[in-house]
Amino acid sequence: MSTEMEESESAAHVLLLPFPAQGHITPMLSLAQLLCHAGIHVTFLSTEHNHRLLTQRRALSARFPTLHFESIPDALPPDQAPTIHSLHDISSSLRSVTKPLLRDLLITLAKKDDESYRSTTIRCPPLSCVIIDGIMCFAIDVAEEVGIPVLALRTVSACSFWCYSCIPDLIQQGQLPFQDQDMDHPIRDIPGMEALLRRRDLPSFCRMPIDHPSFKFFMEQIEAITRVSAIIFNTFDDLDPLILPQIATRFHKIYTLGPLHALLKSRVGDDLSSSVSSLRHEDRRCMAWLDSQQSGSVIFVSFGSLAKLSRVQLLEFWHGLINSGKPFLWVVRSDMLSSGQEERATPVELEDGTKERGYIAEWVPQEEVLAHKAVGGFWTHSGWNSTIEGIWAGVPMLCWPQLVDQQVNSRWVGEGWKIGLDMKDTCDRSTVEKMVRALMEEGDQREQIFKSVDNFAKLARHAVSEDGSSYKNLEKLIEDLNEKIVM
Incomplete structure (x- = not known):
């Protein structure tokens, strides 16, 4: 085996899979740049529609040579933007069309032979890890089948994520569903938020019948995400001191890296444009x-x-x-x-x-x-x-x-x-x-x-300064990815 191939075997290569919406792509692309700045190879996988809209791809790849952009079909109409009501349709399309193609891609990227490494499309080491968006949990099945560790980046707040995690408990206690009832009724059984929430403050899908497709979609994600090796949050420790310990009771490995956009500028430099992840033209x-x-x-x-x-x-x-x-x-x-x-x-x-x-x-x-x-x-x-x-x-x-x-x-x-x-x-x-x-x-x-x-x-x-929690947690994530101990 050549020296080049031996070096590639020891390097980390991570595939990032964002949900196809602006608010999910933005933090995922910040994470991609942070990992590439540390020398990790990243394949950023978008749907074909969003891949075309990411006009800064070439500039980013020039700045970060280990950042590779790839696309995958989703079979959605080109102008369909996700909403709370369309999540079920989008999820179904991703499962039926994207899932088998993702499996083929992971198998190709995970190969350790010289031929796959010298692919003209992606020139990088064998795939060692997948970081999915927290509502792209169908990818967990694929990664497990291929034998690749899976992490999740949750693009929601830690407090929202903890609410999601407690929804099955609220259903079991009879507090959900609550359609057409007093919306100011207190919700006291979410640890860490006992005196804070009312019915109207729960995630919006809690206002739906529990047999609604969107409600079922989120329940599936809540169950599936418990299978990931670790969770990354776009928050910082001092913002969520009551909630992060609660999440830690169910997930043994958590990386808080927020604010991600600020951590990126702290680590890489202030000259980064905030527009690199935009899918829309900005009126400056x-x-x-x-x-x-x-x-x-x-x-x-x-x-x-x-x-x-x-x-x-x-x-x-x-x-x-x-x-x-x-x-x-x-x-x-x-x-x-x-x-x-x-x-x-x-x-x-x-x-x-x-x-x-x-x-x-x-x-x-x-x-x-x-x-x-x-x-x-x-x-x-x-x-x-x-x-x-x-x-x-x-x-x-x-x-x-x-x-x-x-x-x-x-x-x-x-x-x-x-x-x-x-x-x-x-x-x-x-x-x-x-x-x-x-x-x-x-x-x-x-x-x-x-x-x-x-x-x-x-x-x-x-938090994003050199002695801050998010800065140190990124160092830990990079170390774990390089040593392949995220399982």
Whole structure:
């Protein structure tokens, strides 16, 4: 065997498999770059549709020679974006179409012969590990069949993940389902959250009948993920000191590496663009608009890549923003209106108010926006990427969650960490105006929120520093991957 082949045998090669949605690809690609920076070979496997949209592939591969991008079919319509209601369909398609192809790919990449190593497609050592997205659990079957260890990156918060893990217990206790019952009824039987949650704060699929396909999908993932060798979280130890020990009672190996986007910049450098993982074109003109605004005066509004609004909701939010009198930067995607909602003329008062003190964009460089001195508040859907980016930037949050983990995150933002306000399940203009003013205007409430989020921002910065918990946990993960002891 050649010297080159002997060296390849000792090197780690990891395949990363994200769920095909923006909020899942972003943290997975940050992890890929961190591993490659440490010399580990990474095959980043996307669906064909998203593979084409990742326009920075060549630039990333040039910067990280051990980063290899591959694609795999998913048999989905090219314009189908995942929602809570389509997860079952997407999962079925991935299982039927992608699963057998993934098996063939893993077998090829795991081969230790010289021919496979010299493949013209992927030139790297034999595959030693798979890191799946936490809701791509069908891949566990494939990896186990091929004999490759499996880790999971959970792109939700640790507190949401722990709620997921406890749902079978809540069903057994008769606390689920609870359709059309008192939504403020307390949920006291999730360890570490005994005095925090109400029914409305549980993951959104808990509002469905337990025989609903989406509910069944999540129950399958909750059961399957117990079979992975380790779990990676995009959080840091000081953010979840009550929850991580609870998770550790069921999973013996946990790596907390968050905030991943900040750890990447800490390890690799500040010149990394936050846009490398974006599947959408960003309107960078918003940065010049922010430059023209007073420090801390702007509320940034973004509901992520998947949220849908009715036209009534859109107008109520818009009126509330205008009536608050605060400058606003609002991400309004062209696909944000729910199916069947007609485009109509915008009321004159909204057009005039937006021209006076607003900026509406299709998509923006969110990390840069949150770091801008003009931004004093973040109205968010409470997706985990957005939440932890807001924490890192030290920006108080106003939460309006819709999907899955967002309900839990918003409750922790408002009552657990006390770094923002929770506005879930309401969308009238008067409430919006009141909440925006409470978040943005001087007063005891804003002062307390700002003090708390500033403290967590400092803890996040320490976590990704050289002597911080996330930095050290990454070192441990890299060591375990290189020594192939993640089983």
